[in-house]
Amino acid sequence: MIIIPQDKIASYKARGWWGETRLQDLFARNLARDPGAEAAVDPLNCEDLIGRAPQRLSWEALDDLAERYAAVLTAHGIGKDDALVVQLPNLVDLPAIYLACCRLGVIVSPTPVQYRENELAFIAASIRAKGMVSAARIAGYAGTAAALQVKEEVASLEVVFSLGETVAGSVGLDAALTEVTPQMRDAATAAIEAAAITADDIVTICWTSGTEARPKGVPRNHNEWLVMGEVVADAAELETGDRMLNPFPMVNMAGISTGFVAWLMTSGTLVQHHPFDLGLFLRQIQEEKVAYTVAPPAILNMLLQNEALVDGVDFSHLRNIGSGSAPLSEWMVRGFKEKFGIEIANYFGSNEGAAFPSTYHDFPDPAQRAAFFPRFDPRFTWKAVLHDRCETRLVDPATEQPVTEPGVPGELRMKGPSVFAGYWENPEATARVFDAEGWFRTGDMFEIAGDKDQFYRFVGRCKDIIIRGGQNISSEEIEGYLLAHPAVADVAIVGEPDEKLGERLCAFVVFKPGQCASKDELNGFLREEKHVAVFKQIERLEEKEQLPRNPVGKLLKRELRAEFA
The missing domain is CATH 3.40.50.12780 (ANL, N-terminal domain)
Structure with a gap:
């Protein structure tokens, strides 16, 4: 068809x-x-x-x-x-x-x-x-x-x-x-x-x-999948015959582009893993002599934070790890290189075909690789394979006006051979997701950055921007800062309705075993270690044993927002 x-x-x-x-x-x-x-x-x-x-x-x-x-x-x-x-x-x-x-x-x-x-x-x-x-x-x-x-x-x-x-x-x-x-x-x-x-x-x-x-x-279709497989193979620096460990369910973009398409393209060995089990994961990396695998940031953070977990594990064959779906931290990207000699590739993507890899070749500085993505624009040349095939721009979703100044959030819009044609038999949803000029509305907010305006920095989902007293606050930004706190294992920032301010910041936090921190301590960390503005500090703290996520690991903030009701 x-x-x-x-x-x-x-x-x-x-x-x-x-x-x-x-x-x-x-x-x-x-x-x-x-x-x-x-x-x-x-x-x-x-x-x-x-x-x-x-x-x-x-x-x-x-x-x-x-x-x-x-x-x-x-x-x-x-x-x-x-x-x-x-x-x-x-x-x-x-x-x-x-x-x-x-x-x-x-x-x-x-x-x-x-x-x-x-x-x-x-x-x-x-x-x-x-x-x-x-x-x-x-x-x-x-x-x-x-x-x-x-x-x-x-x-x-x-x-x-x-x-x-x-x-x-x-x-x-x-x-x-x-x-x-x-x-x-x-x-x-x-x-x-x-x-x-x-x-x-x-x-x-x-x-x-x-x-x-x-x-x-x-x-x-086949061509659309082949483009995505090429993105993975290029960003992961896969070589012919490489052994890859796939812990992502082969049901969507992440799992299929890696565990099926990139595998076919490189004629390697696909080592399957399911459901995610850290002990088995590490055992397979060693025993199967894995050259490439993927893991969410929370898992990679955990491996660096707990030396006992990786004690005695042979990572000598593992060259690259792909990660994404949540902001990466500089210390994690830097830590894997310094401790294990492993490069972390930072992926931004969606089922609909948005795809931005931030890799060692384009971003050798771990701080930049964790925070930025290449701006696909004719003015800039990148090693990432899609840089000359995809067009991007930022647009203010409220006014539909182009965003061209650095530091100003705008929704990422995209065109190119990786972008899908529309949702299956759903013309209403398709019409909503493409603008009048045919650009795909990713629903993700970025801002222009870099000394030559050559980078994009992820700000958050369009629906995940908290507006407090007229100030826009990125949930992902604050979450990224708090994940660096030594007591925090996982965190979600959600806007709590407020009559005076519109919204105020609520932090749902999972603390590491045996550790805890008060709201004041977390805000002190934001203020003193991360130098965050006062209006971005958390105003409510809710401790959770775990955060709600969907089957592919994405955070279900709607369930957290429902707690306010």
């Missing part, structure tokens, strides 16, 4: 930004290059996760598994332009399923394993899914039973495929994959040839995180 306007496709291809290469073509290249090389590795805790021993597959074995998945899907009437909901943890099966669907032209809609019947039914109905893949159990969750319940509610859903124990009413994949016949393979091959998939066909419909509203479907 092709949904991108043909004139846009032609324009991008004429400029060399898009091509005719499909994801399965990269796989075929890797298979031909070294069929016996190790391609994918299951999580160490696979037995506890879904009830089977961990598997290690070569490119040849993974190709066979993908062929068998294609045969099973074809035998049950799942073909070109059909939608398939996939709810599985990070297993070797995920790249096999994704490859099978790429070849057949089946649209994959992956979902977090934390989703339940309500979210799954919404997604399946929204895309008129014909099939769903889950597992009889995913840790303590009966995934297949939930999928069967969704099947009762969604008219389009005809078949549920299940890994693990046999569940009545579903197609047991363990048996089905084993019983694939030559005739079934031939039927799948014929379906693949008839589908005649191009690089412009949709591969996936992923879902926005839903931190502020109901999730929206984001379709992406």
Whole structure:
């Protein structure tokens, strides 16, 4: 299915930004290059996760598994332009399923394993899914039973495929994959040839995180995914054959661009990890000789703050770590380089295709890399691969006037081959997210910085700016400062309604075990160590055991705001 306007496709291809290469073509290249090389590795805790021993597959074995998945899907009437909901943890099966669907032209809609019947039914109905893949159990969750319940509610859903124990009413994949016949393979091959998939066909419909509203479907084709994979491979300095550890669920931009697309592009080994377990994570880094991995800032901060956690761990093969989704601190970026010789790449991105990597090559100074991103503007040249393909600008969201002065917050707007065409069958939401001139409204506030105005500095979400007495305050700015406090493990700054000031700053803080700090102590730190203006200091402190986050780790501030009601 092709949904991108043909004139846009032609324009991008004429400029060399898009091509005719499909994801399965990269796989075929890797298979031909070294069929016996190790391609994918299951999580160490696979037995506890879904009830089977961990598997290690070569490119040849993974190709066979993908062929068998294609045969099973074809035998049950799942073909070109059909939608398939996939709810599985990070297993070797995920790249096999994704490859099978790429070849057949089946649209994959992956979902977090934390989703339940309500979210799954919404997604399946929204895309008129014909099939769903889950597992009889995913840790303590009966995934297949939930999928069967969704099947009762969604008219389009005809078949549920299940890994693990046999569940009545579903197609047991363990048996089905084993019983694939030559005739079934031939039927799948014929379906693949008839589908005649191009690089412009949709591969996936992923879902926005839903931190502020109901999730929206984001379709992406092969070319759009290849651009994002190139961003990751370039920023991470991936080399052919590198072993990468993927702890991010392969359900959205972060997980798929790293654990599927960049992996295919570099012909390396994908080591899967799920759910996040710090002990297993460190063990895999060492035992699997991992060259690249990704982790949220909170985890990286923890590793630097607790030497006992990394005592004796061999990081000698690990060259780079990608991080993002929250502000990075200078001391963390600097600390990993000085202590372990590891460079931290700072990513800003979204499912919709905004992508800014801040890497060692463009930002050798850790302080700059933690705080700034390259300003994609014809006046500036960067090593980041998208710098000459994407256009950006800052706009005052209230007045729609361009922001051109440094230090003035504005919403980031973006155009280019990485940006999606619109939400799945949601013209109202699509109209809201593109302005009158076709720029994608990221919903993120940045300001121009640098001695030549060459940087962007992230200020916060448009909806996450606190207006106190007429003064705009970035929640992320204050959160970044407080994360440097020795007693703070995690923090969220939220605007509490106030009759006189409009809003005042409330800090929801998770303290490190055995540590604590008062509001006055935290404000003293902001004032004396970070030299923060008085109006930016916190006025209410709420201690929490943990902060609410969605399945992909994004903070759910709406739940914190609800506490004020």
